[in-house]
Amino acid sequence: MIVLFTDYGQSGLYVGQLHTVIQQYAPGTHVIDLIHSLPRFNIQSAAYLLPAYTQSLPNGTVIVCVVDPGVGGNRPHAVVRADGCFYVGPDNGIFDVLVQQASQYTVFHIDWPLPVSNTFHGRDVYAPVASKIHQSGDLDSLDCKVAVHRPTRLAADLAEIIYIDSYGNAMTGMRVSMLKSGVRLSVDGHSLPRASTFSNVPIGECFWYENSNGLIEIAANQASAAEIFDLDIGVKVSIRN
Amino acid sequence: MIVLFTDYGQSGLYVGQLHTVIQQYAPGTHVIDLIHSLPRFNIQSAAYLLPAYTQSLPNGTVIVCVVDPGVGGNRPHAVVRADGCFYVGPDNGIFDVLVQQASQYTVFHIDWPLPVSNTFHGRDVYAPVASKIHQSGDLDSLDCKVAVHRPTRLAADLAEIIYIDSYGNAMTGMRVSMLKSGVRLSVDGHSLPRASTFSNVPIGECFWYENSNGLIEIAANQASAAEIFDLDIGVKVSIRN
Amino acid sequence: MIVLFTDYGQSGLYVGQLHTVIQQYAPGTHVIDLIHSLPRFNIQSAAYLLPAYTQSLPNGTVIVCVVDPGVGGNRPHAVVRADGCFYVGPDNGIFDVLVQQASQYTVFHIDWPLPVSNTFHGRDVYAPVASKIHQSGDLDSLDCKVAVHRPTRLAADLAEIIYIDSYGNAMTGMRVSMLKSGVRLSVDGHSLPRASTFSNVPIGECFWYENSNGLIEIAANQASAAEIFDLDIGVKVSIRN
Numbered sequence: 001m002i003v004l005f006t007d008y009g010q011s012g013l014y015v016g017q018l019h020t021v022i023q024q025y026a027p028g029t030h031v032i033d034l035i036h037s038l039p040r041f042n043i044q045s046a047a048y049l050l051p052a053y054t055q056s057l058p059n060g061t062v063i064v065c066v067v068d069p070g071v072g073g074n075r076p077h078a079v080v081r082a083d084g085c086f087y088v089g090p091d092n093g094i095f096d097v098l099v100q101q102a103s104q105y106t107v108f109h110i111d112w113p114l115p116v117s118n119t120f121h122g123r124d125v126y127a128p129v130a131s132k133i134h135q136s137g138d139l140d141s142l143d144c145k146v147a148v149h150r151p152t153r154l155a156a157d158l159a160e161i162i163y164i165d166s167y168g169n170a171m172t173g174m175r176v177s178m179l180k181s182g183v184r185l186s187v188d189g190h191s192l193p194r195a196s197t198f199s200n201v202p203i204g205e206c207f208w209y210e211n212s213n214g215l216i217e218i219a220a221n222q223a224s225a226a227e228i229f230d231l232d233i234g235v236k237v238s239i240r241n
Numbered sequence: 242m243i244v245l246f247t248d249y250g251q252s253g254l255y256v257g258q259l260h261t262v263i264q265q266y267a268p269g270t271h272v273i274d275l276i277h278s279l280p281r282f283n284i285q286s287a288a289y290l291l292p293a294y295t296q297s298l299p300n301g302t303v304i305v306c307v308v309d310p311g312v313g314g315n316r317p318h319a320v321v322r323a324d325g326c327f328y329v330g331p332d333n334g335i336f337d338v339l340v341q342q343a344s345q346y347t348v349f350h351i352d353w354p355l356p357v358s359n360t361f362h363g364r365d366v367y368a369p370v371a372s373k374i375h376q377s378g379d380l381d382s383l384d385c386k387v388a389v390h391r392p393t394r395l396a397a398d399l400a401e402i403i404y405i406d407s408y409g410n411a412m413t414g415m416r417v418s419m420l421k422s423g424v425r426l427s428v429d430g431h432s433l434p435r436a437s438t439f440s441n442v443p444i445g446e447c448f449w450y451e452n453s454n455g456l457i458e459i460a461a462n463q464a465s466a467a468e469i470f471d472l473d474i475g476v477k478v479s480i481r482n
Numbered sequence: 483m484i485v486l487f488t489d490y491g492q493s494g495l496y497v498g499q500l501h502t503v504i505q506q507y508a509p510g511t512h513v514i515d516l517i518h519s520l521p522r523f524n525i526q527s528a529a530y531l532l533p534a535y536t537q538s539l540p541n542g543t544v545i546v547c548v549v550d551p552g553v554g555g556n557r558p559h560a561v562v563r564a565d566g567c568f569y570v571g572p573d574n575g576i577f578d579v580l581v582q583q584a585s586q587y588t589v590f591h592i593d594w595p596l597p598v599s600n601t602f603h604g605r606d607v608y609a610p611v612a613s614k615i616h617q618s619g620d621l622d623s624l625d626c627k628v629a630v631h632r633p634t635r636l637a638a639d640l641a642e643i644i645y646i647d648s649y650g651n652a653m654t655g656m657r658v659s660m661l662k663s664g665v666r667l668s669v670d671g672h673s674l675p676r677a678s679t680f681s682n683v684p685i686g687e688c689f690w691y692e693n694s695n696g697l698i699e700i701a702a703n704q705a706s707a708a709e710i711f712d713l714d715i716g717v718k719v720s721i722r723n
Contacts, residue, residue: 001264003257009648010252011492013535013695016485016516023483023512024540030264034257040649041704053254058265069704072679118679120694166250167281197313197359212361213254222282222310242505244498251493271505275498294495299506407491408522438554438600453602454495463523463551 002031002130003057005050006066006122007038014120018064018127025131034063038163039233041069045162047097047154048173050087052213055101059084060137062130064122065094072118076109076147077125079139086139088130090121091147096154097173108144161218161235168224170231171217176210180241187218187237188229198222243272243371244298246291247307247363248279255361259305259368266372275304279404280474282310286403288338288395289414291328293454296342300325301378303371305363306335313359317350317388318366320380327380329371331362332388337395338414349385402459402476409465411472412458417451421482428459428478429470439463484513484612485539487532488548488604489520496602500546500609507613516545520645521715523551527644529579529636530655532569534695537583541566542619544612546604547576554600558591558629559607561621568621570612572603573629578636579655590626643700643717650706652713653699658692662723669700669719670711680704 002022008014015036022031034053039045046067054063068090078091082098082105089095091109099105116124132141158173165171185192185208195207198221206225211217218225218237225231243263249255256277263272275294280286287308295304309331319332323339323346330336332350340346357365373382399414406412426433426449436448439462447466452458459466459478466472484504490496497518504513516535521527528549536545550572560573564580564587571577573591581587598606614623640655647653667674667690677689680703688707693699700707700719707713 001261003261011517011519012647013517013531013645014647016514017535019514020483020485020516020539023514028512030269032257032260032264034261035252035254037252049254053258057261070681073681117694119691123694163254165253165255199311199314209360212358212364242502244502271510273498273501273505275502276493276495278493290495294499298502404495406494406496440552440555450601453599453605 001058001061002029002134003034003054003061003063004031004036005034005038005046005054005063006036007040007042007046008036008066008122010036014122017120017123021123021127022131025128026135029131029134038067041067042233043067043069043093044154044158045233046094048158048162049171050094051098051101052175052215054085057085062086062088062134064126064130065089066122066126067094068092068121071121077112077121077129078147079108079110079129079133079144081106081108086130086133088126088133093153096152097156099149100152100154100156107147107149108139109147111143113143159237159239161231161233161237164226164231164233167219168226169211169217169219170226171211171215172237174216174239175214176216177214179216179239182241184240185216185237186240187231187235190229192218242299242302243270243375244275244295244302244304245272245277246275246279246287246295246304247277248281248283248287249277249307249363251277255363258361258364262364262368263372266369267376270372270375279308282308283474284308284310284334285395285399286474287335289399289403290412291335292339292342293416293456295326298326303327303329303375305367305371306330307363307367308335309333309362312362318353318362318370319388320349320351320370320374320385322347322349327371327374329367329374334394337393338397340390341393341395341397348388348390349380350388352384354384400478400480402472402474402478405467405472405474408460409467410452410458410460411467412452412456413478415457415480416455417457418455420457420480423482425481426457426459426478427481428472428476431470433459483540483543484511484616485516485536485543485545486513486518487516487520487528487536487545488518489522489524489528490518490548490604492518496604499602499605503605503609504613507610508617511613511616520549523549524715525549525551525575526636526640527715528576530640530644531653532576533580533583534657534697536567539567544568544570544616546608546612547571548604548608549576550574550603553603559594559603559611560629561590561592561611561615561626563588563590563621568612568615570608570615575635578634579638581631582634582636582638589629589631590621591629593625595625641719641721643713643715643719646708646713646715649701650708651693651699651701652708653693653697654719656698656721657696658698659696661698661721664723666722667698667700667719668722669713669717672711674700
């Protein structure tokens with residue numbers, strides 16, 4: 001199984017090209033569009049979403065991870081083997097939270113031998129590399145070397161909005177498992193109660209909860225929390241003990 | 242074949258998780274995204290679209306149906322076996338029109354044994370249940386019991402806009418087959434002519450027609466009927482004999 | 483492999499129906515959504531994108547091409563066999579640039595024997611025809627005859643914006659390979675420098691480049707060129723030697 005995790009936009013011309021390339025390199029492979037609506041150019045947001053949304057994938061899954069404002073520049077092409085899965089993408093910070101949260105990992109840098117466009121490494125490098133890893137089960141068929149992962153710039157958790165879904169629910173980069181019990185959450189001066197699910201609060205009211213992937217998320221029952229609080233990617237939340 | 246019918250939004254993080262779960266429970270299954278842009282939280286709209294857009298699916302198809310504002314609450318998990326197909330989702334009214342229009346059906350309630358999140362039953366219950374039905378061809382491997390379907394609250398047809406597509410065409414919940422011939426349709430005080438296809442009216446002009454799934458639909462030739470009449474989900478249409 | 487290329491919108495009810503029909507006619511076929519966000523009703527835009535985005539598909543690929551404002555009218559159903567691939571869709575001009583750029587091609591017109599809706603020929607004709615071609619490897623199982631392709635109305639290249647992607651990059655219908663070296667590009671009175679990739683210009687600045695499919699494209703580094711210049715489909719660009 002190859003899983004795609006990008007900021008390409010679901011509906012445009014890029015996702016389909018990834019799929020066609022993968023079918024040429026690894027015919028019949030099951031390919032899943034996990035997300036293509038990552039906030040554009042926002043490496044930090046992708047870095048926090050990546051471990052939360054891939055941690056339960058089965059061993060051997062290959063994840064193509066592309067948020068890459070520096071495409072065509074000289075950051076290396078990386079493969080991270082972490083806790084049984086393979087993550088393929090630019091070594092530009094997108095893997096920084098993943099490796100912090102992983103119980104074990106190795107980072108590889110890849111030399112890709114074929115001609116490559118200046119602006120679409122997802123199609124020209126990462127999809128072929130992912131296909132080859134998927135077919136062989138490892139990196140044997142690739143020209144790669146183990147790389148030292150540079151000191152991490154991102155904290156393991158982030159008290160900011162990192163994603164807003166189509167309902168207007170706003171995810172933070174904080175894992176609930178890292179919180180002390182009894183904490184309070186506030187955003188833009190508003191203190192929010194904790195609830196376990198939507199129907200525990202009146203319609204239209206806001207709360208925070210542990211989302212289905214373990215992150216703190218701000219939501220409203222049958223309404224858009226993002227609209228109510230005018231939330232956007234990067235808005236800070238605060239935690240008070 | 243498993244078919245997905247939800248209000249999750251096409252581009253976000255939810256649809257891909259359904260796909261990965263299904264591949265874990267039923268590897269290699271062909272999964273089709275029929276729609277993920279159902280009007281949010283709107284059970285009624287989904288209920289009328291469901292039979293219209295699944296009636297021609299082949300026997301044995303399993304349809305995962307999720308519009309579920311009460312997720313985490315105590316409505317039962319249901320499977321409806323109707324006219325050769327299996328429909329899996331919350332028993333919250335989403336199946337009310339389906340069972341009315343079906344020539345035969347049975348409703349089952351399911352006890353799902355594994356841990357479940359409070360907010361994502363599509364991933365944690367309905368996708369696994371659908372996978373098991375798809376693999377066994379029936380409900381044998383599930384802990385289920387036949388349920389009495391409570392009296393139906395929704396009429397078999399609804400003279401309202403229930404969906405607006407990306408062209409701005411507006412579907413109603415009325416089947417054309419239920420109309421007497423020679424009726425007139427009006428919306429917001431405007432009487433609309435019937436036409437059989439777009440090119441039968443001048444560019445920019447509005448009409449109604451039998452859409453390709455048997456519903457009354459309001460459209461305009463190369464323009465957006467929804468914009469012209471400021472239509473939205475829930476707007477009433479009237480039929481005059 | 484069957485590839486879909488339409489203006490249906492990714493998220494609505496149409497794409498999924500194409501997929502279900504293909505699985506009924508050709509079970510197990512790998513189907514790829516190349517694009518469903520083609521500019522609506524805009525045959526010209528689709529005509530220029532089609533060869534650019536399908537030229538590298540492997541031999542035998544079947545591409546379903548639908549932008550069809552005249553659906554239900556009397557334009558023929560066509561299959562174009564060009565350079566090893568099969569293109570299926572309405573003969574309404576969508577294939578005009580493809581055949582000009584192809585090194586060899588044949589156009590066929592198809593009589594489809596089964597009942598057809600007035601408004602969804604993609605589902606009722608082109609998806610079944612594509613499935614049959616995919617399964618047999620040719621048109622043998624279809625009722626078709628070679629058609630004379632009428633004189634082409636579209637030039638081989640077009641100095642206009644034909645598509646704007648989700649980043650705000652604006653593609654033209656001009657292939658870079660057709661340009662003399664040293665030309666200058668301007669749009670709306672602004673002269674744009676050429677760059678090979680995004681990171682070669684300062685953040686926020688606009689440039690033009692050869693996109694990964696060989697077309698002239700206007701972009702900005704980590705910003706939306708479409709917003710900066712208020713670009714839209716149909717805006718002219720000019721080339722000065």
